[in-house]
Amino acid sequence: MGVLILGAGASKAAGYPLASELMPAIDVEMSGSHVMDKKQWSDWVEYRESASGHLRLVLACPNPEVTLSLLDLYEHTLAAHDDAEMSRRLAAWRAAPELPVDDSYYQLPERDELHRGVVAWARLLACLYSYFGFRHYDDSTHRPHRDYLRGLLVSLQPGDVVITFNWDTTVERTLAEQEMWSPFNGYGFEKVLLMRSPIDEPSELPSGLPMASPITVLKLHGSFGWQCASDGNIIFDHRYYLNHFDFWWNGNRLPLIDPLAPRVGPPRDYALEHPTFLKRIRGSAMQEVWHRATTALSNASMVEVWGYSLPASDIGPRVLLNGLRFRLERGDVDVHVHLGPDGESQRRWREFLGERATVDDRKLE
Numbered sequence: 001m002g003v004l005i006l007g008a009g010a011s012k013a014a015g016y017p018l019a020s021e022l023m024p025a026i027d028v029e030m031s032g033s034h035v036m037d038k039k040q041w042s043d044w045v046e047y048r049e050s051a052s053g054h055l056r057l058v059l060a061c062p063n064p065e066v067t068l069s070l071l072d073l074y075e076h077t078l079a080a081h082d083d084a085e086m087s088r089r090l091a092a093w094r095a096a097p098e099l100p101v102d103d104s105y106y107q108l109p110e111r112d113e114l115h116r117g118v119v120a121w122a123r124l125l126a127c128l129y130s131y132f133g134f135r136h137y138d139d140s141t142h143r144p145h146r147d148y149l150r151g152l153l154v155s156l157q158p159g160d161v162v163i164t165f166n167w168d169t170t171v172e173r174t175l176a177e178q179e180m181w182s183p184f185n186g187y188g189f190e191k192v193l194l195m196r197s198p199i200d201e202p203s204e205l206p207s208g209l210p211m212a213s214p215i216t217v218l219k220l221h222g223s224f225g226w227q228c229a230s231d232g233n234i235i236f237d238h239r240y241y242l243n244h245f246d247f248w249w250n251g252n253r254l255p256l257i258d259p260l261a262p263r264v265g266p267p268r269d270y271a272l273e274h275p276t277f278l279k280r281i282r283g284s285a286m287q288e289v290w291h292r293a294t295t296a297l298s299n300a301s302m303v304e305v306w307g308y309s310l311p312a313s314d315i316g317p318r319v320l321l322n323g324l325r326f327r328l329e330r331g332d333v334d335v336h337v338h339l340g341p342d343g344e345s346q347r348r349w350r351e352f353l354g355e356r357a358t359v360d361d362r363k364l365e
Contacts, residue, residue: 003300004156006164006171009307009340013148013365014170016135019275019311022064026131037130040123047120065313069277071121076278078114081105125274132167132224132272133240139173140244146174148364152306154178158214161296165308165317167224167272169245172217176247179214183247183256186213187223188292189234189285196238196257209249218293220317221279222286226271227261232283234271235260277313293320298327305337306364309345310352318352328356338362 008018017025030041048059058070085105092101105111139145153175156162162171175181184191194202225241226234236242236258247254262268271286273279281290297303303324310318327333335353339345340363349359 001296001300002156002160002302002304003296004152004160004162005303005305005308006162006166007306007308008166009309009342010149010164010364011166011168011170012307014139014145014168016166016168016170019064020062022128022275023062023067026127029131029134030127037127040130041127044120044123044127047116047123065275065277065311068121068124068275069313071117071124072276072278074114074117075121078111078118081111081114125270128274129224129270129272136169136224136241137244139169140246143177146170146177149174150178152364153180153215156180156215160215161292161300162215162217163293163296164217164219165221165314166219167221169224169241173245175215175217176245181215181217182210182213183236183245184211184213186215186217187234188216188218188289191234191236192259193236193242193256194259196242196255202257202259205254206249209254216292216296218289218296220290220293220320222270222272224272228269228271228283229260232285232287233260234283234285237261275313277315279314279316281316290316290320297321297323300333303333303335305335305339305349307339309339309342310348321352324357325353328353334358336360338364 008016012018027041027045030037048056051059059067061067089101092099149171153171156175162175164171172181172183172186175186176183184193193205195205196202225237225245227237229235236256238257238261242256242258247256271282281287297320310321324333324335328335335357337346337349337353337357337359339349339359339361341361346359346361349357353359
């Protein structure tokens with residue numbers, strides 16, 4: 001069994017930015033976007049530019065994981081203090097309901113600073129999601145942009161696994177075009193989807209439609225178009241995700257819809273782990289994805305890595321991949337890492353895997 005691991009470098013030739021290029025890319029996209037996205041991006045830029053001292057440097061850091069890690073801590077800190085304050089107010093009211101409750105906490109300048117940071121954090125994440133939404137739509141009309149991937153993916157065999165840390169849909173879209181991937185179980189978890197109709201209620205899928213995906217794509221950091229359900233499952237957004245993800249069978253387009261998706265309103269809780277040192281695994285579906293990745297790496301005879309730099313912030317992936325070094329030393333697996341001319345990333349991988357791994361400067365283009 002083979003495992004293919006893809007990082008941001010594997011999607012660069014399709015027009016997606018590396019982590020260091022992400023913020024400028026969002027800036028360009030939002031500047032030409034509709035009013036709502038422009039306003040959200042403007043709010044973020046205003047917050048960033050109004051900062052002073054060391055905070056200004058953190059918010060302008062070329063590595064977005066540094067910026068968003070700090071703002072994640074703001075969000076966690078504000079939530080913790082607000083919860084404690086609510087408990088205090090409730091206890092005070094129960095003890096003396098006739099007395100006014102002290103509101104001084106909500107007037108603290110320190111809380112106001114945290115709140116401003118959390119609002120800016122939410123604006124930035126909304127723009128991040130919108131950016132990938134625009135790119136997902138654009139991908140639906142630019143199939144040749146993915147031609148560079150086809151030669152690599154066509155070599156995969158049924159049962160092989162792709163592990164990706166990317167939020168874009170480049171790899172599964174390309175596999176679907178080659179009839180090598182299906183959304184019904186191709187992400188490592190079972191998904192019930194129906195046929196969408198513009199006028200009627202959703203209907204059952206055509207009989208005979210293959211449900212099993214020959215190749216599994218495990219997206220360890222979530223994906224554009226995924227939302228978290230309250231029961232731990234993943235919901236597929238149909239307006240921005242499924243609608244612009246062409247599925248075909250017997251020459252006919254399949255307009256799919258997730259029956260669990262809300263019919264109205266904006267996307268809710270994104271199942272997309274943004275760039276931060278505080279990444280989380282949320283819900284049983286994502287637990288299954290990571291479990292499947294662990295199993296695949298434990299059983300693989302060949303692992304090939306393209307464009308994944310093994311950043312220091314990816315603690316979870318480093319733990320996941322840790323066993324490869326020892327399987328290499330026993331001769332149980334071959335590992336080939338392709339990074340382009342990135343000397344620092346090559347050094348990290350050689351240090352991580354030891355001398356038996358092959359690390360070179362090939363790249364997808």
